Structures are given as structure tokens and as C-alpha cells.
Amino acid sequence: MPENKLVEVKDLSKVFIIGGRFFGSKLVAVNKANLSMDAGKPEIFTLAGESGSGKTTLARMILGIIEPTSGHIYYKGKDITKLKNKKQKSWFKREVQPIFQNPFEAFNPLKRVETYLFETAMNFGIAKNKSEAAQVVDEALRAVGLSLSEVYQRYPHELSGGQVQRTCIARALITKPSLLIADEPVSMVDASLRMSILNFFHKLKTDYGVSIIYITHDLATAYYVSDRIAIMYRGYIVELGPIEKVLTNPLHPYTQLLLESIPKPDPDRRWNKRIKLADIEVKEYMALGCKFANRCQYAMDKCYKEEPFDVEVDERKVKCFLYSDEKASVGSKI
Amino acid sequence: MEEKGTVLRTENLKAYYSFRAFGIDRNIKALDDVTFKIYEKEIFGIAGESGCGKSTLIKVLYGLIKSPLRHIGGDVVYKINGEEKSIFSFDKEALRRLRWNFMSYIPQGSMNILNPTIRIRKQFLDIIKAHRDVVNVDEAEDIAVEHIKSLGLPLEVLKSYPHQLSGGMRQRVTIALATVLKPRVIFGDEPTTALDVVVQRGVIQLLKDIQKELNNTVIMVTHDMAVHAELTDRIGIMYAGKMVEVAPTSEIFKAPLHPYTQYLINSLPKIGDKSEKTSVPGSPPSLSNPPSGCRFHPRCPYAEQICKEKEPSFEELKPGHFVACFIAKRGVENA
Amino acid sequence: MIERKRENPVKAFFVILRDMIKYNKGFAFGFFFIMLALCLTFLSFFSPYNPKSWNVVPKDLPPSLKHLLGTNSVGQDVFWLLTFAIGNSFLLGSVTAIIASTVGTIVGLVAGYKGGIADRILMSLNDTFIVLPSLPILIFLAFSLRENLNVVTMGMILSVFSWPWGGRQIRAMVLSLREREFTYTADSSGMNTFKIVFKEHFPFIIPWVMANFINTILWSIGMEVTLAVFGLSSLETPTIGTMIYWSTQYQALFRGIWWWVLTPVVLAVLLFVSLFFVSSGITEFLDPRTRLQRIKARG
Numbered sequence: 001m002p003e004n005k006l007v008e009v010k011d012l013s014k015v016f017i018i019g020g021r022f023f024g025s026k027l028v029a030v031n032k033a034n035l036s037m038d039a040g041k042p043e044i045f046t047l048a049g050e051s052g053s054g055k056t057t058l059a060r061m062i063l064g065i066i067e068p069t070s071g072h073i074y075y076k077g078k079d080i081t082k083l084k085n086k087k088q089k090s091w092f093k094r095e096v097q098p099i100f101q102n103p104f105e106a107f108n109p110l111k112r113v114e115t116y117l118f119e120t121a122m123n124f125g126i127a128k129n130k131s132e133a134a135q136v137v138d139e140a141l142r143a144v145g146l147s148l149s150e151v152y153q154r155y156p157h158e159l160s161g162g163q164v165q166r167t168c169i170a171r172a173l174i175t176k177p178s179l180l181i182a183d184e185p186v187s188m189v190d191a192s193l194r195m196s197i198l199n200f201f202h203k204l205k206t207d208y209g210v211s212i213i214y215i216t217h218d219l220a221t222a223y224y225v226s227d228r229i230a231i232m233y234r235g236y237i238v239e240l241g242p243i244e245k246v247l248t249n250p251l252h253p254y255t256q257l258l259l260e261s262i263p264k265p266d267p268d269r270r271w272n273k274r275i276k277l278a279d280i281e282v283k284e285y286m287a288l289g290c291k292f293a294n295r296c297q298y299a300m301d302k303c304y305k306e307e308p309f310d311v312e313v314d315e316r317k318v319k320c321f322l323y324s325d326e327k328a329s330v331g332s333k334i
Numbered sequence: 335m336e337e338k339g340t341v342l343r344t345e346n347l348k349a350y351y352s353f354r355a356f357g358i359d360r361n362i363k364a365l366d367d368v369t370f371k372i373y374e375k376e377i378f379g380i381a382g383e384s385g386c387g388k389s390t391l392i393k394v395l396y397g398l399i400k401s402p403l404r405h406i407g408g409d410v411v412y413k414i415n416g417e418e419k420s421i422f423s424f425d426k427e428a429l430r431r432l433r434w435n436f437m438s439y440i441p442q443g444s445m446n447i448l449n450p451t452i453r454i455r456k457q458f459l460d461i462i463k464a465h466r467d468v469v470n471v472d473e474a475e476d477i478a479v480e481h482i483k484s485l486g487l488p489l490e491v492l493k494s495y496p497h498q499l500s501g502g503m504r505q506r507v508t509i510a511l512a513t514v515l516k517p518r519v520i521f522g523d524e525p526t527t528a529l530d531v532v533v534q535r536g537v538i539q540l541l542k543d544i545q546k547e548l549n550n551t552v553i554m555v556t557h558d559m560a561v562h563a564e565l566t567d568r569i570g571i572m573y574a575g576k577m578v579e580v581a582p583t584s585e586i587f588k589a590p591l592h593p594y595t596q597y598l599i600n601s602l603p604k605i606g607d608k609s610e611k612t613s614v615p616g617s618p619p620s621l622s623n624p625p626s627g628c629r630f631h632p633r634c635p636y637a638e639q640i641c642k643e644k645e646p647s648f649e650e651l652k653p654g655h656f657v658a659c660f661i662a663k664r665g666v667e668n669a
Numbered sequence: 670m671i672e673r674k675r676e677n678p679v680k681a682f683f684v685i686l687r688d689m690i691k692y693n694k695g696f697a698f699g700f701f702f703i704m705l706a707l708c709l710t711f712l713s714f715f716s717p718y719n720p721k722s723w724n725v726v727p728k729d730l731p732p733s734l735k736h737l738l739g740t741n742s743v744g745q746d747v748f749w750l751l752t753f754a755i756g757n758s759f760l761l762g763s764v765t766a767i768i769a770s771t772v773g774t775i776v777g778l779v780a781g782y783k784g785g786i787a788d789r790i791l792m793s794l795n796d797t798f799i800v801l802p803s804l805p806i807l808i809f810l811a812f813s814l815r816e817n818l819n820v821v822t823m824g825m826i827l828s829v830f831s832w833p834w835g836g837r838q839i840r841a842m843v844l845s846l847r848e849r850e851f852t853y854t855a856d857s858s859g860m861n862t863f864k865i866v867f868k869e870h871f872p873f874i875i876p877w878v879m880a881n882f883i884n885t886i887l888w889s890i891g892m893e894v895t896l897a898v899f900g901l902s903s904l905e906t907p908t909i910g911t912m913i914y915w916s917t918q919y920q921a922l923f924r925g926i927w928w929w930v931l932t933p934v935v936l937a938v939l940l941f942v943s944l945f946f947v948s949s950g951i952t953e954f955l956d957p958r959t960r961l962q963r964i965k966a967r968g
Contacts, residue, residue: 050530050531050532051530065853065856090859093856093857093859097857098853098854098857100850100853100854101850102850105849105850105851106850106851106853106854107851107854108851108855108869108872109851110872110873111868111869111872116854116855116858119855119858119859119860119864120857120858120859122859123858123859123860124859159617160617160618161384162613162617163617168854171854171858172857190383190384190557190618191383191557191559191598191601191602192383192594192597192598192601192613192614192618193613193614193617194601194613195601195603195611195612195613196612196613197613198603198611199610199611199612199613217530217531219605220560220602220603220604220605221603223603223604223605223606223608224603224607224608224611247605247606248605248606257532258531258532259605261531261532261534261535262531262560262605263534263535263538263558263560263561263563263564263565264560264563264564264604265559265560265563265587265599265602265604266563266587266604267563267564267583267584267587268584270563270564271535271539271564274539275532275535275536275539
């Protein structure tokens with residue numbers, strides 16, 4: 001495997017079996033996902049999609065919490081599902097750290113927050129004793145604009161959502177990871193504090209050289225902070241490319257619908273078109289062909305029968321038959 | 335400006351949560367001296383962060399005061415058929431009759447209203463029969479069918495159980511149920527928050543349609559400023575249990591006066607705009623022990639001595655634009 | 670560096686006890702009654718009579734200063750008999766609860782954390798024991814083992830039927846705790862499984878184990894009473910059950926010797942109510958949600 005990739009995800013799938021081992025139905029949460037991030041070129045990569053799109057499952061597979069059904073994940077050239085001994089696993093945990101959605105759930109509500117920071121410093125051999133650990137912890141907290149004396153002996157609920165989330169980030173930074181996986185890190189944080197966390201992500205990337213996989217349903221914050229984006233729909237990555245291109249000139253009909261549906265924080269630019277919602281939900285997971293075909297205004301016969309493949313158009317990959325034949329004249333098509 | 339009828343006004347409304355556990359008493363001042371008006375036939379938005387008291391406010395407006403929430407003082411006055419009445423003057427039975435008929439409530443999770451074991455049709459009929467003097471089932475059914483049709487929802491939903499519907503459809507059915515008796519006031523407590531964006535757009539569209547058709551008042555609570563921009567006519571901004579600014583939506587977005595609102599608006603990310611946004615410094619205060627004077631002063635970049643000592647009054651600084659801030663007041667007066 | 674606030678655990682225990690007695694009337698009642706019962710048990714060591722010998726005092730005397738709760742028809746002092754009965758019933762309940770809680774907790778933890786094959790085998794076993802009809806089997810066992818029964822063996826037999834309930838619930842708790850985000854945080858903090866179990870999850874599991882322990886005592890004492898009423902217990906050992914058995918054998922109620930019948934019955938009722946209050950008091954106090962409320966209220 002090439003060593004110049006930080007992460008490389010190859011044909012990664014996850015199938016969940018719902019309701020019983022024998023009679024349960026299959027749910028393909030992630031379907032043959034492919035993506036990669038370069039080493040030595042830190043970036044913020046957004047995984048976006050609605051609930052049930054598989055973005056969290058994909059992220060958790062990269063994090064090593066969920067085992068993939070098929071496919072491979074390489075981190076710095078090593079297949080992470082085949083990490084054998086303790087040493088390798090510990091190395092991976094140091095390298096890739098998570099940040100979760102609900103800061104109050106990320107810490108045990110019955111324990112003081114600094115315990116996790118000290119544990120991290122001690123367990124990974126970053127500090128040899130308590131006082132050294134205190135120094136390491138304080139340093140990490142200062143990086144996120146807090147200090148040890150502010151959070152010391154505090155329970156999570158005694159701090160504000162923004163403070164707890166920043167403490168979570170500080171904990172993740174103690175091991176000096178190369179990759180952070182942040183699952184909806186600001187969706188539970190108040191609007192007035194949200195931007196400080198996103199700004200900090202940006203700083204992490206530029207000043208500390210940390211790459212971040214940012215999982216969100218909020219395209220506006222994705223646009224603000226990230227470099228590249230992958231749009232997921234029903235387990236598939238339907239469009240992947242530079243953020244500027246994908247969000248200002250979307251190619252996949254689903255991306256277009258998504259962007260169209262976001263309310264804009266500007267009372268002068270209200271929607272003037274009406275949309276029609278699907279009356280009865282079609283079982284899209286079961287459907288053959290493109291999962292979006294039922295809702296797609298450009299759907300062709302082919303879309304219901306065959307699964308679309310990735311087409312390289314305009315610096316990005318789009319999973320749509322609209323672009324499979326005439327790669328050149330795409331812009332005018334829609 | 336044309337004189338509008340007021341459908342609801344509050345006067346120095348105060349409501350606290352009191353906790354008593356193993357000998358420790360604590361009061362959370364969730365609403366403190368809240369005074370504002372809501373006009374007839376408008377969509378009024380209430381915005382603010384978690385814990386600012388916005389959900390408590392609509393609970394009190396809707397007359398849902400249950401322990402540990404206690405009404406401490408002030409009043410909520412409704413205009414019902416031209417007569418002004420305090421919500422605290424109603425007994426349980428009168429409140430029950432007021433609900434669904436005069437005012438109704440759309441919660442965040444549709445499962446709070448829909449009974450999972452009963453078909454939607456029966457739930458509509460039960461509500462209609464309980465609140466209208468309708469004797470026979472056919473008449474009640476007519477009302478339900480008529481309403482579902484007018485909202486553009488498929489009639490098949492009436493035959494379904496709630497779990498057979500998708501989340502978005504369920505939320506739209508909840509809204510249909512809440513509006514079937516054509517209430518004059520509709521409360522929405524984050525009704526679009528848990529939904530996916532495409533479905534959220536459909537629900538917002540539905541709310542707009544209903545308001546247009548019934549020509550009534552919608553009071554919409556959500557933390558999402560973009561939803562407010564899309565839907566509301568006027569917005570009230572709450573901070574730490576206080577109403578800090580009330581103004582028409584376009585003014586809130588274009589010329590906010592309160593420093594907190596300014597931060598809130600300026601920090602909204604937009605697609606196509608990569609300019610750096612900043613957050614409000616500091617953290618929201620604790621409502622059990624709020625700061626002295628103006629509750630925003632510890633985080634306010636313009637704070638002066640007076641802000642720490644005195645509470646700013648909530649005043650109409652420009653026509654239709656109410657603000658509680660010393661600095662903003664001086665700014666407007668000097669201009 | 671700020672010194673870590675460490676509370677003296679013994680002192681903390683008494684503070685908690687004081688708070689609970691102060692603010693939870695039910696717990697206070699239960700606690701004091703159980704304390705009283707334990708004192709009575711202690712008194713049995715000073716008993717002037719051997720509880721197994723008959724005809725040591727005059728028969729059928731009503732309560733008096735000499736015989737506080739009167740005497741029965743086989744010539745025993747009811748008060749002193751009672752002190753032994755309480756002790757034996759507590760011993761029986763504790764034996765059952767210790768075995769059942771230990772086995773149940775271990776099975777639940779192993780099934781929950783190991784998962785896979787271990788989980789399936791243990792849970793099949795668990796469910797098999799749950800569906801076994803306990804009363805008929807107990808009656809049969811007690812009937813066939815009657816000669817060899819004593820309080821301890823009885824407690825062991827009862828524990829066979831009470832461990833699976835705890836096992837299943839602990840497994841369910843473990844499964845949900847494992848999926849909580851803070852478990853992932855602990856894992857990314859480099860904490861090993863052992864640490865995660867004992868430092869992160871035990872605070873949530875312990876309250877339940879304690880409440881279950883007391884409930885098992887309650888169940889076990891009640892079961893023994895049931896069996897004893899049928900005469901299926903070690904009848905020469907004084908327990909609450911056997912006291913009721915002998916009093917009905919001699920038709921004490923019809924013969925107006927009410928103090929003989931009423932003493933064990935009232936005691937049983939009071940004991941059940943007390944144990945129930947103590948168990949629900951502990952659950953409420955240790956429940957993570959109310960604990961959080963309390964921590965919040967202090968802050």
C-alpha cells in the first residue's frame with residue numbers, strides 16, 4: 001500500500017442485520033465506499049448526509065469501533081482491521097482520536113472531566129507521573145482556550161456545552177494525533193459558541209498539521225471549515241470533491257436537492273419554489289439501481305435497473321448516469 | 335404602521351424551576367420579567383440558545399405549568415373573542431376546552447402527541463369529538479378528511495398507524511392534528527429540529543400554508559436562525575431567561591441592536607461566504623445564579639459600569655423594535 | 670497544583686446514611702426496624718433457653734413481664750424463640766442473596782462484555798432457569814431433602830432459582846453502557862477493559878446490584894415462609910416460617926393463643942415492608958439520575 005496516504009478507504013461496506021440472526025433483514029449502512037486523504041498535506045474532510053446516510057457508520061469504521069463487513073481501511077499504509085498486538089493497537093489509538101456529538105455523553109456524567117485527560121496522558125506513556133501529566137493536560141487545555149484550573153474537579157454538567165466540547169478536543173489532542181474524527185462536534189453546541197470550535201479546527205489544521213474528518217448534516221458549517229466534502233446518501237458516497245465545487249455547483253441531483261432545501265439565514269432570500277415530498281416512503285434500501293432514482297427528476301430507465309458508478313467530472317467523483325457518457329458538456333446539462 | 339390587534343401579551347412574567355433533593359433547594363430562574371406582545375395573524379419566532387428559557391416560555395404561554403416549574407409572578411393575557419383573559423384565571427376544565435380549539439401545540443417529537451397503538455383516523459376523531467359538539471362519527475370524519483385534503487396530505491395516512499409513516503410524514507400529521515380545529519394560536523416547539531433538511535423544508539412550507547389558510551397566529555420556537563429567516567414575520571431573542579430584543583425579522587437580520595443578537599447573526603455560516611466568523615466570548619450564565627445588572631454584561635464587549643449595576647429596561651427604541659440594552663439605547667438616541 | 674479533594678469513605682458513608690434517614694421517611698423506618706431486628710438476633714446469644722428443646726417453660730401463657738411475648742403450646746418462650754427465628758431467617762436470606770448476586774453479576778458481566786458464543790450459552794442457561802417453575806420444584810426438593818435441610822442448604826437451594834433474574838438485567842445494562850459514548854472516550858483514552866468496567870461502568874451497576882441483593886433477601890425469606898407453611902422446611906430450626914407452621918399445627922388462632930400466631934406474622938410483614946423501603950431508598954439514592962441531581966444541587 002502506498003505510504004503517502006494518511007487514510008485510504010477501499011470498497012468499504014458494512015451490513016447490519018436487523019431483528020434476529022435468522023429472519024432479520026439486511027441493512028447496507030455503507031456501500032463500497034472509497035476515499036483517501038494524503039499524508040503530509042493536512043486537510044479537513046467533510047462527510048455529509050442526512051440521518052441514515054451511513055456517515056457515522058463509515059466514520060466509526062475508520063475509527064476502528066465498528067468492524068467492516070468487507071473492504072479495507074489503510075492508515076499510514078497499515079490495514080487497521082489487521083492490527084495484531086497491543087503495541088500496534090495502542091499506536092493506532094494515539095494516531096486517530098475521536099470527538100463525539102454530545103459533549104455531555106462523551107464524558108461519564110458521574111466522573112470529573114479531568115480524569116479522562118489524565119488517563120490519556122498516563123496510559124499512552126506521554127507523562128510518567130502525575131505532575132508531568134498535569135503539565136501535559138494543562139498545555140492541551142490551553143491550546144483550546146481553557147486551562148486546567150478552569151476544569152479541575154468539575155463534573156461535565158458544571159461546565160457549558162462549549163467548554164465540555166473543548167475539553168473533549170483537548171483530550172483528543174494529548175496524544176498528538178495525525179487524524180481527528182469529529183462526529184457532529186458542534187450540533188449540540190450553542191450557536192454563539194459554535195464558530196469558536198470550527199475556528200479551532202482550522203487552526204489545528206494549519207498550525208498543528210492535524211487532518212480532520214468532519215461528519216455533519218450542516219452544509220453551511222461544512223462550507224465554512226472544510227477543504228473537501230463527500231455527500232452520502234443511503235450508504236453511498238454520491239459526490240466527492242473540493243468543497244467550493246460541490247457546494248456552489250453541485251452535480252449530483254441529490255446534492256442539488258440538499259442545497260436547495262437548506263434554509264438560508266437571510267429573510268430576503270426565501271424559497272419561492274414549492275417542493276413536493278414523497279408521500280409514501282419507498283423502500284429505497286431494497287431498490288435496485290440508484291437509491292435516489294425514486295426522488296430524482298432526471299431519472300432514466302437505466303437508473304432503476306443498474307447501480308451507477310463513479311464518474312470523474314470537474315475535479316470530483318459523481319455517482320450518477322447523467323455524467324457517464326458526455327463528460328465534457330456536463331455544466332450545461334442541468 | 336398599521337395598528338394590529340394583539341392576541342397575546344405577557345406582563346413581567348416570571349416562572350422558576352424549584353428543585354428540592356435531599357435537603358438542597360435550588361431555584362432556576364428560567365423566565366424573569368418577560369414582557370412582550372404577539373399580534374394577530376403573524377408568525378412570531380422565539381430564538382435563543384439552549385437553556386435561555388424559550389421552551390419554558392411557551393410552556394407557560396400554553397398553560398402547562400407543572401412541578402418543578404412554578405409561576406412566580408406576572409401575567410399572560412390572551413384576547414379570546416375580543417375579550418382579554420389571563421391564562422391563570424382559567425381552571426383545568428376551561429384550559430382543556432381552550433386547547434385544540436383556541437390554541438394548540440406542536441412538539442418536537444411527533445410521538446409525544448400521536449398514540450402509537452391507535453390508527454391516525456381514530457386519533458383525529460377522538461380529538462374532534464372531545465372538543466367540538468359533534469355527535470355522529472360521519473360529521474367528525476368529514477372534518478378530518480376535509481382538513482387532511484386541504485393540507486395536501488394523502489388520505490391514506492388516516493388508515494395508518496403512526497409507526498407506518500416516515501418521520502417527516504409523522505411530523506406533518508402531527509401538525510395536521512394540531513390544527514384540525516382551526517385554532518387561533520399555534521405553538522411550535524422546535525417542530526423542525528430533528529428532521530432532515532429536505533423534510534424540514536416540507537414542514538416549514540406546511541406551516542406557512544396553514545397560517546395563510548387559517549389566517550391565525552403561529553408562535554415558533556427554534557434555535558435555528560435560518561428557519562426563522564425563512565418563516566417568521568417577527569422574532570423575539572431570548573438570553574438567560576430574559577427577552578432582550580423583539581423586532582421584525584428583516585431588522586433582526588440586517589440591523590440588530592442588542593450586542594448578543596449582533597453576535598448571533600454575525601456568526602451564522604453561509605455557503606459561499608468563507609469570511610471568518612467569531613463566537614460570543616465566554617459561556618452562557620447559570621440561571622440559578624445569574625449575573626447582576628444586564629445578564630449579558632460578562633460576555634459583552636461594550637459593557638460599561640452601568641451594565642453591571644442596573645438592569646436595562648425593555649423599551650421600544652425604534653418603531654416596532656424593542657431592545658433591553660443601555661448601549662443600544664444611547665446609540666439610537668444619539669443617531 | 671491543587672490537591673485532590675478526597676473524602677474519608679467511612680465519614681462519607683455516615684453522611685449519606687444521615688441524609689437518607691433525614692429525607693426519606695420510608696428508608697428511616699426500614700433502617701431502624703432492620704437495626705432492631707439485628708439487635709434481637711444478637712440477643713439470641715444470651716437466650717436462657719435452647720430453641721430446639723420443648724417444655725422448658727409453662728405452656729400457653731399470655732404475654733407478661735416474665736415472658737414478654739407469652740409462651741406457646743410446646744412450652745417455649747415466644748420472645749426468645751423469635752430472636753432465633755429472625756437470625757435464622759436473615760442467615761437464610763443472606764446466603765441466598767450472596768450466592769445469587771455473585772453468580773448473577775458474574776454471569777451478566779461475562780455475557781455482556783464477552784458477547785458472542787459465551788453470551789449465547791450463558792443466556793440460554795439463564796433463560797432455562799428463568800422458565801423453570803420454581804415453586805413446584807422447590808416443594809419437590811424440600812420434600813425429598815427434608816431430613817438433610819438446614820438454613821444454609823435451604824438458602825443455597827433458593828439461590829439456584831434467584832440468580833438468573835439479576836444475570837439478565839446486568840447483561841442488559843452492560844450492553845447499553847458499552848454503547849455509550851463515554852465508553853468510547855475511555856477506550857480512546859487508553860483505558861483497558863478492566864479499568865473501563867470497574868471505573869466507568871460499576872457506578873451504574875452497583876446500585877442495581879445492591880437493590881437486587883436486598884430484594885433477593887426479601888424473596889428468599891418469603892419463599893421459606895411459603896415452604897414452611899406447607900411443612901417443607903427444616904422444622905426443628907426456628908425461622909419465621911417454622912414459627913407460623915407450628916402455631917397453625919397447634920391451631921393457636923382458634924385456641925385464642927394469638928400471641929403465638931401474631932408474633933411471626935407481624936414480624937414477617939414488618940420485615941418485608943422494611944426491606945422494601947430500604948431497597949427502594951438505596952435505589953433512589955444511588956440512581957445515577959438522582960445522584961446527578963444531587964451533585965447539581967450542591968454545585
